[in-house]
Amino acid sequence: MKTITLLTNKHKGNNVVMINFLFDEEIKSYIKLLSDVKWSRTLRSFYINDSTNNRSLLLKHLSLKKWFIDYGNFKKEVRPIIKNSYKLILPPLTDELNSDLLKFKRWLQQKRLSKNTVNTYTEVTAFFLRYALLKKTENYSIKLIEQFNYDFIFRANKSVSYQNQCINGIKKFLLFNGVEIEQINIERPKKEKQLPSILSVDEVKAIFNNLTNLKHKTLLSLLYSGGLRIGEALNLKIENIDSKRMLIHIKQAKGKKDRYTLLSHSFLKLIREYYLAYKPTVFLFEGLNGKQYSNSSAQAVLKKALRNTKITKRVTLHTLRHSFATHLLENGTDIRYIQELLGHSSPKTTMIYTHVSQTSLKNIKNPFDEL
Numbered sequence: 001m002k003t004i005t006l007l008t009n010k011h012k013g014n015n016v017v018m019i020n021f022l023f024d025e026e027i028k029s030y031i032k033l034l035s036d037v038k039w040s041r042t043l044r045s046f047y048i049n050d051s052t053n054n055r056s057l058l059l060k061h062l063s064l065k066k067w068f069i070d071y072g073n074f075k076k077e078v079r080p081i082i083k084n085s086y087k088l089i090l091p092p093l094t095d096e097l098n099s100d101l102l103k104f105k106r107w108l109q110q111k112r113l114s115k116n117t118v119n120t121y122t123e124v125t126a127f128f129l130r131y132a133l134l135k136k137t138e139n140y141s142i143k144l145i146e147q148f149n150y151d152f153i154f155r156a157n158k159s160v161s162y163q164n165q166c167i168n169g170i171k172k173f174l175l176f177n178g179v180e181i182e183q184i185n186i187e188r189p190k191k192e193k194q195l196p197s198i199l200s201v202d203e204v205k206a207i208f209n210n211l212t213n214l215k216h217k218t219l220l221s222l223l224y225s226g227g228l229r230i231g232e233a234l235n236l237k238i239e240n241i242d243s244k245r246m247l248i249h250i251k252q253a254k255g256k257k258d259r260y261t262l263l264s265h266s267f268l269k270l271i272r273e274y275y276l277a278y279k280p281t282v283f284l285f286e287g288l289n290g291k292q293y294s295n296s297s298a299q300a301v302l303k304k305a306l307r308n309t310k311i312t313k314r315v316t317l318h319t320l321r322h323s324f325a326t327h328l329l330e331n332g333t334d335i336r337y338i339q340e341l342l343g344h345s346s347p348k349t350t351m352i353y354t355h356v357s358q359t360s361l362k363n364i365k366n367p368f369d370e371l
Contacts, residue, residue, distance in 0.1 A: 005070040015050035090130035121169035196322040206309045216301040218274040225264040227324035230317045236284045
């Protein structure tokens with residue numbers, strides 16, 4: 001008999017119910033019918049915010065299946081979460097719509113979109129189609145999209161980024177079905193313009209000084225010294241390191257573009273030491289059994305390194321890339337070169353670092369000093 005284990009836990013400061021099971025496509029699909037169920041890479045589990053209402057919804061949902069539910073470690077105490085009490089339960093897709101969705105996914109793959117983009121567009125389109133079933137309509141009109149936007153995204157307090165992903169996915173689905181999307185004016189919400197968190201040179205040193213594992217130190221050093229995205233670093237192969245030209249060749253990065261970035265002399269010494277110790281065969285960074293090193297493992301490395309530092313600002317793996325760009329700018333590097341090194345399509349994206357660079361700000365005389 002299929003078994004699901006329910007556990008209480010903490011995640012991102014919230015009380016959650018973890019939904020654990022051995023991988024099973026039927027269970028996975030059924031669990032995801034609850035719109036508030038999410039996947040956590042950190043917990044390695046599906047979860048839902050812990051509240052009396054959510055528990056009732058979850059248990060009622062699971063009771064419709066003849067599966068064994070293990071409540072052994074399921075704590076009875078419930079601390080209700082008042083953040084958002086709105087719930088929207090969507091019906092499952094019909095076999096016909098599942099077939100259409102599979103064809104849509106294959107169509108996206110033929111467009112050579114990235115794996116993550118294909119999965120995201122397919123997932124959000126599935127939610128939209130289930131919403132259409134809820135509304136008992138096959139007319140995918142602007143009005144229906146706006147209703148979906150309000151009920152599924154706005155009332156559920158989902159992020160602006162997720163809302164834009166939904167709009168992109170739905171527009172692609174309409175295009176796949178031969179609808180003239182130019183005639184469909186779907187207004188996109190503007191993202192909040194937030195400046196990235198930047199580490200000082202001393203803070204970067206502090207992180208590296210707290211790394212004793214050679215592989216971990218080499219990985220994080222690569223992100224900073226080359227300004228790489230974590231996905232680019234994990235996809236890097238041994239032959240991509242060009243020590244003669246002191247360059248790193250990034251292949252098929254974001255936007256399906258190749259580029260070169262800097263290979264630091266200090267980093268070259270470190271990577272040679274790492275290579276002799278670990279002897280990777282295909283990917284530069286490999287996990288167990290020679291498989292590609294995972295994103296979650298890299299995040300855990302940074303989190304562990306931050307514990308013994310006095311850094312209080314929010315730091316992610318991408319912060320190292322931001323810091324690389326900002327430090328280059330502060331050292332006088334032309335912003336056009338920084339744009340090339342980072343692989344930005346538009347200089348507008350790179351210009352954000354002019355807002356966080358201290359060099360220009362330090363040259364401004366504060367009027368308070370004249371008092």
